[in-house]
Amino acid sequence: DPTNWIETNEALVSPIGRSTSQIVGAFIYLFGGKIGTSYTDKIYKAPVSDPTNWSDTNITLPFPLVFSTSQKIGNDVYLFGGHSNSATDVIYKIPFAPMP
Secondary structure, eight states: OTTOOOOOSOOOSSOOBSOEEEEETTEEEEEEEEETTEEEEEEEEEETTOTTOOEEEEEEOSSOOBSOEEEEETTEEEEEEEESSSEEEEEEEEEOOOOO
């Protein structure tokens, strides 16, 4: 029932918006986004088995990025465009194995 949302009473590591996410292996990853008034290059993860248990991977994107879109293709994760100081047409790719 898409009209019956339930609050989990759990929270992300930090209030974050405008990030992109992907499931890779047993984890969900959030890439970049906006924390407060600043763009971030952080990558967060949570186990698919407990998507309310978020942690900082201590791994970062090449630069702070918001509004990017992402896709996992084979063993790679792609980030397409987005916004840093201005809109970007950059496509990033990383060979991706689940992070520790």
